[in-house]
Amino acid sequence: MTAATPAQDNVAAPRRVPVRRGYRFEVVKLVSQWRIRLLVLVCWVAPALFVAAVSRQSSLPVDTLFGRWMHATGWAGPLVMLGFAGSWALPLVTSMVAGDVFAAEDRLGTWRHLLVAVRSPRRIFVAKALASLTVILVLVAGLVVSSTAGGLLTVGNHPLVGLDGHVLTASDASGKVLLAWVCVLAPTLALSAIGLLGSVALGRSPMGLLLPALVALAMQLAQMLPLPVAVRLALPGYAFISWNGLFTGPQQLEPLLIGIVVSLVWALAATGLAYLLFVRRDFTNLTADGAGRRALTVGALPLLGLGVATVALITAATPASGSGITQDKVQRSVATAFAHLYVVQTAELNRPAVTEAQLRTTSACDKGSVRVDAEGPGNDWRCVVSWHLPGIAATGQAIYQLDVTADGRFVADGDGPKEVNGYFLLHTPTGDGPNPLWQFDANVQLLKASSK
Template sequence: MTSTTVQRHRAPVVDAAAHRPGLGAALSWESRKLRSQLRTKALLVGAVLAPLAVVVIVHSQPRPPKDTLFGRFATDNGFAMALLVLGFASQWVLPLLTAVVAGDIFASEDQHGTWKTVLTRSTSRSTLFWAKTAVAVAFALVTLALLAASTIAASWLVVGHQPLTGLSGQVVPAHTALALVAGAWASMALPIIGFTCLALLFSVWSRNAAVGIAAPVVLGLVMQLVGALGGIETLRPFLLSTPFEAWHGLLAAPRFTGPLLDSLVTSAGWSVVCLTAAYLILRRRDITGG
């Protein structure tokens, strides 16, 4: 076989690879797929409406939930109410909201048997992996932003915006309290990204949407229970549930931001490890069966 013949046979392969869609096209396609799903729309609507219902119900209770952080002030102070909802949401709501999409985004390709079609005709594994990851992270952050804005707005309108009593007993003016509450909710972005990457790993590894969605939530609850135990101070900073409590330093006097820096390191570590493992699993997967 001459070199000209070899080049003639190789040319279509090179051209096919050259005409594969890039990351931008993959991002656009994955975004359209996500927007078309009914559960995605339901989650976003729920993130806006659910906080209003929770605030109204808690505010109407004759006795405030005194056994929770900021609970004793929640029925009289809108900022305390927003922080009470934050403490509750960080236990399992936030991991669940992000896992519903991230835990299914890879497993759905297995469920519908579309891996072979997508990877042999549309795009590369690396491009598809990063497109799905970016879409899942973006959805998690958008959901968090809607939930935070709705909670703060509902608490402000239903309960009020009086000065807030901080964790050290100090009185925080309303305008300062608003900024601190918003910062507390914003700090949830770090562990949320970590749980998104964890859900992505389970989605790739298990090939099952139920496992991809449930496993991160269950693991998060287990980590919270472990973190509540005594005698594990050396282990606690490495748990992905610990960054959910990093905002406490913002409401103390004087304020301290050390936990926020630890949260950044912990969340980044979990994210890198989970994404690396998920990427390697996907790269080595045999997709010839579908």
């Protein structure tokens, strides 16, 4: 047995690099890449230019939620951008950042040097995950600030017409626009976590980079299908579209809250799986990049099981069944939106004021032919809206053709009479303005139990 020499006693054990230093290093590595710098420039400049250009055009994106109000208020611009971001921009951002943060080390062969410098796979994972999250949040902030600035500078800080026709003050609209962007951070985190998992599990394969975008595309396609409500809500990207419940009266918060919770659960699960795969990886084998049957099994099967469990839980906890779109729900939603917008139109035309209670608005809707049950999505809905004016015995009626999508949103297109909904523009005392009853958007409450 040999005794330790004084020189050996004085040798300090190598210390691991703190997460804080590793985090700063990873942030610098990310922002030094040309594609990340290009993304930052695009996210902070392009939305303002897009909103300003569209708001000045004579034709508006009426097929986009709140697109027809971009002439009227600057708060419509960031909501139009939010709809685009949820479908395309945010999946691309998460793919470019989180989907490549681990795979880049495999392509460059720098894992050995990084491990020697940091001396802790766990701290490397935490630093990379936090760095990618920081960059993604900066990019999302750019989309919000830029689109809002473009709308307000071009159109102005004016009231916004909500999804069901009720008018939001400028201050109320600003708070709800910001809240809507905050809510979509949850599905963005879920896609980011899936990107981390793909980057770890697939190594240098380009599929890791594409995984968040492919998952987002698959979820969009699923939302277009006539799936049951429970399956639709169980998808981690549902909060990308359920934020529109903030702009109804009363607010439809239940689908939004479910979508946020589901997205956060998916984010935690995918991040935990990515961490488990990363810390168990054999970094001594320079030819192994983490990809393999075990990595795919450990990464994919638990998420599939989570999806099945979420569907079962939501099915048991929610009152709606099937598509959630029924005849009485559509009729109530159309009547409510029409009453709100009729009051708005009355004020624009400077007619005697009328309240929604005085109108006593009702609607009768059918779908297709009498042989087809009036339920489910489709573009063959037809509604006849009836209302009453004070002091007038005759009942007013208007016809609308509805295109109801699988997520409950519908566009009502006026089909007469021309004095009510026949023209896009109204001749008001202050000039021509958009006719709120010509075409309007509204939402069916999918989770509300039918009154049949």
